[in-house]
Amino acid sequence: MENFDYWNRTFWAFGRGTLGRVGELTERFAGKDANVLLHFGGGSIKRNGVYDVVVRALRGRGIRFVELGGVVPNPRLSLVREGIRLCRKEKISFILAVGGGSVIDSAKAIAAGVPEENGDVWKIFVERPRLKSAIDVATVLTIPATGSEMSPNTVITDEESRLKLGYGDEKLRPIFSIVDPELFFTIPQNQIANGVSDMMSHIFERYFSNTPNCRLTDGLCESVLRTIIASALALRRDAHDYDAWAEIGFAGTMAHNNLLGLGREQDWACHGMEHEISAIYDVAHGAGLSVVTPAWMKYVLAEKAAKLAQFARNVFGLDSGGNDIETARLGIGELVKFYKEMGLPVTMVELGIRDDSKFEEMAKKAVLSRSRDGKEIPQGHFRKLFSDDIVKIYRLAQNA
Ligand code: NZQ
Numbered sequence: 001m002e003n004f005d006y007w008n009r010t011f012w013a014f015g016r017g018t019l020g021r022v023g024e025l026t027e028r029f030a031g032k033d034a035n036v037l038l039h040f041g042g043g044s045i046k047r048n049g050v051y052d053v054v055v056r057a058l059r060g061r062g063i064r065f066v067e068l069g070g071v072v073p074n075p076r077l078s079l080v081r082e083g084i085r086l087c088r089k090e091k092i093s094f095i096l097a098v099g100g101g102s103v104i105d106s107a108k109a110i111a112a113g114v115p116e117e118n119g120d121v122w123k124i125f126v127e128r129p130r131l132k133s134a135i136d137v138a139t140v141l142t143i144p145a146t147g148s149e150m151s152p153n154t155v156i157t158d159e160e161s162r163l164k165l166g167y168g169d170e171k172l173r174p175i176f177s178i179v180d181p182e183l184f185f186t187i188p189q190n191q192i193a194n195g196v197s198d199m200m201s202h203i204f205e206r207y208f209s210n211t212p213n214c215r216l217t218d219g220l221c222e223s224v225l226r227t228i229i230a231s232a233l234a235l236r237r238d239a240h241d242y243d244a245w246a247e248i249g250f251a252g253t254m255a256h257n258n259l260l261g262l263g264r265e266q267d268w269a270c271h272g273m274e275h276e277i278s279a280i281y282d283v284a285h286g287a288g289l290s291v292v293t294p295a296w297m298k299y300v301l302a303e304k305a306a307k308l309a310q311f312a313r314n315v316f317g318l319d320s321g322g323n324d325i326e327t328a329r330l331g332i333g334e335l336v337k338f339y340k341e342m343g344l345p346v347t348m349v350e351l352g353i354r355d356d357s358k359f360e361e362m363a364k365k366a367v368l369s370r371s372r373d374g375k376e377i378p379q380g381h382f383r384k385l386f387s388d389d390i391v392k393i394y395r396l397a398q399n400a
C-alpha cells in the first residue's frame, strides 16, 4: 500500500426526509447574510416538487438567492461563463446545486471561475493550477451516479472545441450534500442504469490497480460492487424500492469520494476514453462507459488476467477450474450480461455510433489534449494506453 493524504470536508446528510434540512444547512454553512445562487438543470426538479421545497425553505429563513437553471447533461462551458458573470453581478457568496452530476459540476466550475478575475475559466481546466479560492458549493443530489456530491472534481464540455475536460481541487468538494433517496423515485430507468454504470466504473478505475497489498480497499471495492449490482436489479423490478435506493445512494457517494482509492495507483483509462465519446457524440457518460469497459477488459485480459479473475471470483462468485484467463472471461461475460439486464448499451452501434470515422480523432484527443510538446500522454496506469491502443479498444467495442 502507498502512503496517502485524505481530506474530505463534506457534511453528509443522508436518508429519508433529509431534503427538509436544506434551509437549516444552508443557513448553517452559508450564513444568514449569504447571497446564494440556486443552480439546477432542465426542469426535473420543478416537475417532482423538489424545487418548491428548496425555494420555500430558503425564503422561510430569509436567505437571499438568485436562480440559474438550464444545465444540460454533459454541462456546457457557455452556461458556466454565464453563471460566473451572474455571480459577480449579484455578489454571490454560496452556490446551492440541486440536481445530478451535471448541475453539481457546472456549479463547481462557476465556483472556481468567479475569483479568476483576470482569466477565463477554461484556462483552469486546461492548465490545472491549484485554486487560490473558490465559492463554497453545496448540493441536493437528485440522481446518484457521478459521486460529484462528495468529490473535488468537475467535468465540463466546451461545445465549440468539443473538448470535455475534468478538473479537481479540494476547494471544490461540496461543503454539504443532501442525499435523500426518496428524491430518486422519479428517475427514469435509463438514467438509473446510466448512474449505476458510472458508479461501478468509479470503483473499477480504482480496483484495477498495479499496487500490491491493498486487501482492505480491494475488499471494500468488491463489497460495494456486489451491493450496487444487487440493488440495481431490485430497482429494475421496482423503482420505488427505498432500501435499494438507499444502498445505491450510499454506494454512489462511496464510489467516488476516494476512500476506495486510497493507497493505490488508480487507472482512469475508461473514463478518459469515454469522455472523448461523450464530447463528440453527446451520449450519457454511464452509457459510454458500459460500451468501453468490457472492450477495455478484453484488451488488457492477456496481461492482467489475475486481477480480472479476482473480480470474477469475488464479485460474481465465478471460477473456471482455477484458470485465471478463463475465469476473467467469465467475469467479463457476466458484467456484459448485467449491463444488458439494466438496458445499457454494450456496443458502439447501440450507442448510436455506426462507423469508426471519429475513432482516430477521439484517440488522439484522449492522449494529446493536455500535452505541451505534442508527445502522447498515455491514458491509464493499470495498462498504459497510447492512441493506437485506444483505437483498437474503440474497434473492439463495435461488436462486443
Ligand atoms: O436536467 P434535469 O431536468 O434535472 O434532468 C436530469 C438529466 O436529464 C435527470 N434527472 C436528474 N435527477 C432526476 C432526473 N430525472 C428525474 N428525476 C430525478 N430525480 O437525469 C438526467 C441526467 O442528469 P445528469 O446530471 O446529467 O447525470 P449525471 O449525474 O450522471 O451526471 C453526468 C455528468 O457528470 C460527469 C459526466 O461526465 C457527465 O458530464 N461526471 C462527473 C464526475 C465528477 N464531478 O466527479 C465524475 C464522473 O466520472 C463524470 O465524468
Ligand code: ZN
Binding pocket: 146, 198, 199, 201, 202, 271, 285
Ligand atoms: Zn464517471
